Amino acid sequence: MLKTFPLGGVHPPENKLTAGSKIKVMSVPKAVYIPISQHIGIPSEIIVNKKDKVVIGQIIAKSQGFVSANIHSSVAGTVTKIDKVINSSGYKQQCIVIRTDVKDETNFVKEPFPLKKEIELSSEEILQRVSDFGIVGLGGATFPSHVKLNINKETNIDCLIINGVECEPYLTCDHRLMLERAEEIIVGVEILLKALNLNRAVIGIENNKKDAIANFKKITDNNSKIQIAALKVKYPQGSEKQLVKAILNREVPVGGLPSDVGVVSLNVGTIFAVYEAIQHNKPLTDRVVTVTGKKLENPSNYWVKIGTPIKDLIEEVGGLPKGTRKLINGGPMMGKAIKNTDVPVTKGTSGVLVIDEEEASRGKAENCIRCGECVTVCPMGLEPHLLMSLSERGLFERMGKEDVKTCVECGSCSYVCPSHRPLLDYIRFGKNGVIKLEKAKN
Amino acid sequence: MTDSVVYSVLLLASLGVIAAIVLYIVSKKFYVYENPLIADVEDILPAANCAGCGSPGCKSFAEKLVNSEDISDLFCPVGGNDVMKSVAELLGKEVTEKDPTVAVLRCQGSCDVRPKTTEFQGPRTCAISSMVYSGETDCQYGCLGDGDCVKVCKFDAMYMDEKTGLPVIITDNCTSCGACVEECPRDIIEMRPKNKRDLKIFVGCLNEDKGGIAKKACAVACIGCSKCEDICPKDAITMENTLAYIDPVLCTLCRKCVPVCPTNSIIETNFPPPKVKKVEKKKEKKPVVKKEEIVEPVKVKTDA
Numbered sequence: 001m002l003k004t005f006p007l008g009g010v011h012p013p014e015n016k017l018t019a020g021s022k023i024k025v026m027s028v029p030k031a032v033y034i035p036i037s038q039h040i041g042i043p044s045e046i047i048v049n050k051k052d053k054v055v056i057g058q059i060i061a062k063s064q065g066f067v068s069a070n071i072h073s074s075v076a077g078t079v080t081k082i083d084k085v086i087n088s089s090g091y092k093q094q095c096i097v098i099r100t101d102v103k104d105e106t107n108f109v110k111e112p113f114p115l116k117k118e119i120e121l122s123s124e125e126i127l128q129r130v131s132d133f134g135i136v137g138l139g140g141a142t143f144p145s146h147v148k149l150n151i152n153k154e155t156n157i158d159c160l161i162i163n164g165v166e167c168e169p170y171l172t173c174d175h176r177l178m179l180e181r182a183e184e185i186i187v188g189v190e191i192l193l194k195a196l197n198l199n200r201a202v203i204g205i206e207n208n209k210k211d212a213i214a215n216f217k218k219i220t221d222n223n224s225k226i227q228i229a230a231l232k233v234k235y236p237q238g239s240e241k242q243l244v245k246a247i248l249n250r251e252v253p254v255g256g257l258p259s260d261v262g263v264v265s266l267n268v269g270t271i272f273a274v275y276e277a278i279q280h281n282k283p284l285t286d287r288v289v290t291v292t293g294k295k296l297e298n299p300s301n302y303w304v305k306i307g308t309p310i311k312d313l314i315e316e317v318g319g320l321p322k323g324t325r326k327l328i329n330g331g332p333m334m335g336k337a338i339k340n341t342d343v344p345v346t347k348g349t350s351g352v353l354v355i356d357e358e359e360a361s362r363g364k365a366e367n368c369i370r371c372g373e374c375v376t377v378c379p380m381g382l383e384p385h386l387l388m389s390l391s392e393r394g395l396f397e398r399m400g401k402e403d404v405k406t407c408v409e410c411g412s413c414s415y416v417c418p419s420h421r422p423l424l425d426y427i428r429f430g431k432n433g434v435i436k437l438e439k440a441k442n
Numbered sequence: 443m444t445d446s447v448v449y450s451v452l453l454l455a456s457l458g459v460i461a462a463i464v465l466y467i468v469s470k471k472f473y474v475y476e477n478p479l480i481a482d483v484e485d486i487l488p489a490a491n492c493a494g495c496g497s498p499g500c501k502s503f504a505e506k507l508v509n510s511e512d513i514s515d516l517f518c519p520v521g522g523n524d525v526m527k528s529v530a531e532l533l534g535k536e537v538t539e540k541d542p543t544v545a546v547l548r549c550q551g552s553c554d555v556r557p558k559t560t561e562f563q564g565p566r567t568c569a570i571s572s573m574v575y576s577g578e579t580d581c582q583y584g585c586l587g588d589g590d591c592v593k594v595c596k597f598d599a600m601y602m603d604e605k606t607g608l609p610v611i612i613t614d615n616c617t618s619c620g621a622c623v624e625e626c627p628r629d630i631i632e633m634r635p636k637n638k639r640d641l642k643i644f645v646g647c648l649n650e651d652k653g654g655i656a657k658k659a660c661a662v663a664c665i666g667c668s669k670c671e672d673i674c675p676k677d678a679i680t681m682e683n684t685l686a687y688i689d690p691v692l693c694t695l696c697r698k699c700v701p702v703c704p705t706n707s708i709i710e711t712n713f714p715p716p717k718v719k720k721v722e723k724k725k726e727k728k729p730v731v732k733k734e735e736i737v738e739p740v741k742v743k744t745d746a
Contacts, residue, residue, distance in 0.1 A: 091582050339575065340559070422565045422570075428570075428573065428574075429573055432573060
């Protein structure tokens, strides 16, 4: 029996169109638009001026506090302006615009770094570099990684979990990375085991990526520290709490973090970024992005420089197909619909999904028929239908008592609702209300 | 037969007496003294329970009025100066007079001038729309048009105009309780002083983008050209983030700024039409029934 989390979950059509094609290198954009807030926490402070020359990997915005991250230039070129550019929520946000210098050869290096296995840095140096090089969780939540790795001495950590689940339909960026850079990822895991002084790491992969599982098993054959866990295909297994429960059968307490049960968990993309930072001195300036959609000419995975406008990606795959109704930044379950293609790729952009009318339109919301489907699929054991009606009435105090804050916003409830009720929208709204209420009380 | 009648009468009578005694004792023992003034003040208050004064309802506001020494900070926006004066007479305390205010809508982005670029199929409330994304148009500052303000208005002073997609404020009904101001996630509604004839001049835009971008999103957006600031004789107009704001205290309603605005984003309400164009304009504008004075989305007509 394959492992999985016990409560709820759904299995939407996988649609992993790009699973078989190699990651291509995206052509260098004419200009990049790098937002100063690409992570959860305090936005970074811009430290370059207009007309400054920058090189690849140069810090252009400095971290402002503990939960914040440095931002590095992804191209060599000139800062043309510091402007407000639309982000994936539709609001305008401070961006550093850098025009690429077409004469600079460093922009066009295509060969990947050679594999380097010896870890030279000490544990402290590794942690410092993760923090300096602006590494954040690349699974989508963009939580600064150094915060996760900064563990005080009283906490007992005994296991590192590597999240290679990729439970979102359509997305294959982690899958391809695991196939093509498996050895590097294993070195990355060893780096983190050394940094955290641990002896056990588990890589969790859903069973629809059998090739990746086999690949890892082959490489780690005589490595007692690293285990591979094949998991049953179920959404939202990529959520940290669900993954910890599935692999180790440990329950992260309400309002707690995985470190409370002795676990640190990181995405495979993040691990690869750590590998490059430690072994090759390269800050986080690019990532793998899945550009996909059923109507696209050639959907594919790309190495994309952070700050590349999404329109460049769309051009690369052959332009927007006819009848496109929706563009999503991320996967179809948790991604955000974007307003136009000027939105730049950020550290958290795992995919760009182009969908047509049929898939895009939401059904008309009808009355709740009390079928209880939403309760069945909720991975956190909440009652979405109740939370929605409380939220509609503004009863935030009651919502707080119903533990609405544990909601992981996976959207399984909205996905299964036969009445097409906008459950997640209202629950999110309620969550905000509860947080505001709590702030007002203190 | 007669026995049962007598018994039942006696039984009921004795039950009544016992209950009366118990009630008497309880009412004496658990008596709570309440200042009779509170009830008197509550009678004067408009009983709208709108919370515009800051208290949850009229009763608690009355308690506050009676119990606090200095009530000069307290004001009932619905009752206005008249109510506050009679409260002051009753309590023998001082109140400050406040100019009556009225809600105004600082956005004129109707469907004609602010085209929709996207479509949202989620729940139609402003609170959720503004949380999820920046609205169906390209303007991230303007009205979302889902009518949360209309839903909270307890005085029928607002309605949604189907044609423009914007809420309309019926100034005669507005009690300036401030519920809509609080509800609007975009802070579009502002309370501005209402003088005798309800003359107002204000900037009908909140777009802080640079001129070109603002204009592209909405034809009547403030583009931050500062023409109004330059022409204002009283320095009532300030520019911040390429957006003009007219200070209602400093403004003398001279109307010099209105014609200079290249995008017609300064709104004037209830003024008689300008003298020069009197003849032409009267024909155009006057047929409107004057009774229902509405903050009309300023003439987007071609008389710039």
